[in-house]
Amino acid sequence: MAIGNDVEQVLASSLVRLQGSLRRASGDSGDSIGSEEGSDAWLLLEALVDKDEAVEQRLATHFQEAGSSFARQGGKLDSRLGGLQHYTDVVAQELRGVLQEQPHALIETLASLYHFQSLATVALTRGYQHSMEESTVERTHMAEQLEHRLTTLQRINGVSNSAIDLDQTLEITAQEVAEELHVDLCSIFFYDELQRVLTLRATNGPRPLGGMHFTLRLGEGYSGWVADKGRPLIVTDALSDANYASEARSYHTDFHGLMTLPIIFFGNDERLIGVISVQSVEPREFSRDEISFVEVVAGIVAINIENGRLYEQTDEQLRRKVHELATIHRVSSIIASTLNLDEVLQIITTQAVHLSGAERSCLFELDPDRQKLHVLAHYGFNTNTSRIQIGVGQCCAGRCVQTGRPSMAVDCFQADESCFLHDDPFVTADIHSVLCVPLKVKQKVLGCICIYSSHRHLLSPDQMQLVITFANEAAIAIENARLYEEARRGSELKSVLLRELNHRVKNNLATVAGILSLQRRRTKSPEIQATLAESVNRVQGLASTHDLLAHEDVSEARIDEIARKIVGVAHSNLSPPDKHITFQVEASPIVIPSKSVTMLALVINEMISNAIKHGLKNQNEGNIIIRGREEDNMVYVQVIDDGKDGPAFELAFDETGEGSSEGLGLSLIKNLIGDLHGKFSLRRDKITLANHPENEAPVERTIAEVRFPLVQYKVPAWSA
Incomplete structure (x- = not known):
């Protein structure tokens, strides 16, 4: 207007x-x-x-x-x-x-x-x-971009937390970063602290000459520069710098735009993990958001690598602990299963070295009378070490035994002239630390075990506890060997004494039987001869039973074995020459404790004698059967004859028998079953004969039976 x-x-x-x-x-x-x-x-x-x-x-x-x-x-x-x-x-x-x-x-x-x-x-x-x-x-676009990048970070984090291979995880990470930032190349290098070089571990694009073995020194190329300086590098045109261009062209492509960031784990101490780079063919300026995105990815990779390292470290510690426990269990099992002390101690010295990380070990035993230590087993030393003797209080080992406490020292050999290691200069030059642990049983020091290492540092508490455990195992093995030797000597002495006692008892019984037999042959009276024959039979029965206990397990004997011994004696002493008597001992696996064997043998002897004298008195031939069985925790022993008749009665151990007309045999039985807390009976009854047809009718026989409670005898576990 x-x-x-x-x-x-x-x-x-x-x-x-x-x-x-x-x-x-x-x-x-x-x-x-x-x-x-x-x-x-x-x-x-x-x-x-x-x-x-x-x-x-x-x-x-x-x-x-x-x-x-x-x-x-x-x-x-x-x-x-x-x-x-x-x-x-x-x-x-x-x-x-x-x-x-x-x-x-x-x-x-x-x-x-x-x-x-x-x-x-x-x-x-x-x-x-x-x-x-x-x-x-713009804000909507930024929000969408942020949401997309968060999704990408979630995928990268999910892959990092999965159980897939680390190299595959890094390859996926590089691919995700390249796609998110629309760049042509993303590469990830790991830093080797020992060799001080960077090694290519993952890339989404072309690989340089050497492939995944491509390495860079610190300061070499843009990746080496970032690793050396520890700070990001953003360059619009990497080819404009000769140092950067050498690495950029190693991928056989001219990459201009460049962003390289260090991968650092920020824990108690900052630690360089590696380097991550993104590159584009065209010159490019990267925004602050893009830089932040790659920084987060670098953090995820750092945490993933550190977690993997901690997992491997924990897994290795767990495997080592399992190996230690298995070794200790194996040593304990060997100690429990063998009395070969040399084998056990050699295993202990060897495993103590392997599990503690040391190189040598030596196990000493204390001679309390001479106050000297001598070597029982060693590992890593020459054979002359076995002849070494150390006084109590001398050297690290002697002082450990003297105080009864573990001790650790570093480079103590040069100052201690009494140390046995001075005799071998090659060993002395290679050893710098020692741990000595006493071998103790019930506060009694038996010796010590010493672990020698080439490192100038003290063992960790775990390693020390491991050596203490081996020391305890060695002490137990030495004490077990000592106790076994004492028990063996005691057993040999008791065996000698028992053989001598058995020999004397057997000789005495044979002498008594011989005297009675001599007296029997000299007498003219048939009654006295019969009485002496019974006495000879009893004495020889005792001798046979004693011989059974002397030659078998002294803790017990089977009923059928006892019966066979008595039958052999009775047949030779009591069977009249004009009679044909057949004896049958049926199998009976019932076991009787030794304290009852002699009494039962005498009872069986008297019952057989009774059957011969009275049951078969009016017969020229006959059969005698000896049976044994167990029923309701009671033992039944029967002597059965096929005599025509016989008295029937029952005799308990609490009957006095005063005023009765019983003979010597019944008196012996009464007294013996009293000691067995049992009863004796004599009756006529029908029985089924063994080894006869099942449909055969029972036959009537005279049965002499003794019954008494069965006392179980338990064999101690140590004697098995």
Whole structure:
């Protein structure tokens, strides 16, 4: 909208006045949008007095850019529009004063002013709104990008936490990073602290010459530079630097854009894990968000590698602990299963070295009488070591035995002239630390075990406890061997004494039987001869039973074995020459304790004697059966004859027998079953004969039976 030339001249002459009013208004409001040249109000005033036809376009462009800039700065549109309105009102008020005598010119000028204000308002609003829309789109894009990168990080983290192979995990990580950042190459190097080199472990693209064996020294290439400096490197064109270009071209592709970050584990101590790089064929500047993304990936890789290292370390510790426990169990089993002391101690000295990480070991035994230590077993020393003797209080081993406490020392051999290691300078030069542990059983020191190491450091508490465990095992083995030797000697002595006692008892019984037999042959009386024959039979029965106990397990004997011994004696002493008597001892696996064997043998002897003298008295031939069985924890022993008749009665151990007409045999039985807490009976009854047809009818026989409680005899476990 144009105004007349006269009005333009008036406005031009009043421009200073109008600008002054704007400055005063700016001072009153406290802002600066109208106080200086180039401000909104100033430009609005210039457009009002300017004759240029393109003024509207310049004004619209300015206010649209101002609105866009204002929006990016986070300003509020209504405050900017309010300021523009304020300065428009100030200019309008000042124009009324300038053009008060020219009402038509005033109306025309105010119309132009308000036209330019409207134009500025629309342009300012349009620019502000357009910028806000762009900002919203940008924020939406950033949110989507952030969400996508978080998803990528979740995938990388999930792969890192999975149980797949580490190299495969790193390959997937490199692929994910390259796809997320739209780069051509992502590579991951690991740092070897011992060799001080970087080794390529993963890449999503082309591999350099050497493939996965590609290595870089610290400071070599951009990866070596980052590893050496420990800080990121972002380069728009890596080929512009000769050092960086050598690594960039090793992939057979010209990579320009470069971002390389160190992979560092931030634990108790910072530790370099490796380097991660992303590269693009085109020159490229990486944003802060992209750098942050790769930093997070580097952190995930660092944690993954550290967790893997800790897992391997824990797994190795667990395997070592299991191996230690298995070794200790094996040594304990050997100690429990063998009495070969040399074998056990050699195993202990060998395993103590292997499990403690030392190189040599020596096990000493104390001679309490001479107060000297001598070597029982050793590992890692020459054969002459077995002849070494150390006094108590001398050397580390002697002092350990003297105090009864474990001791550790480093480089003590040079200062201790009494140390036996001085005799072998080659060993002395190779040993720098020693651990000595006493061998103790019930507070009694039996010796010590010493572990020698080439390292100048003390063993850890776990290693020391392991050696103490082996020391305890060795002490138990030595004590077991000593106790076994004492028991063996005692057993040999008892065996000699028992053989001598058995020999004397047997000789005495044979002498008594011989005297009685001699007396029997000299007497003329048949009654006395019969009585002496019975006595000889009893004595020889005792001798046979004693012989059974002397040759078998002295703790017990079977009933059928006892019966066979007695039958052999009775057949030769009691069977009349004019009679044919058959004896049958049926199998009976019942075991009788030794304290009852002699008494039972005498009872069986008397029952057989009774059967021969009385049961078969009027017969020229007959059969005698001896049976034994167990029923309801009672032992039943029967002597059965096929005599035609016989008395029937029962004799208990608590009967006195006073005034009875019983003979010597029944008196013996009564006294003996009293010691067995049993009963004796003699009866006629029907029985089934063994080895006869099942359908054969039972036959009547005379049965002499003794029954008594069975006392179980338990064999001690140590004698098995």
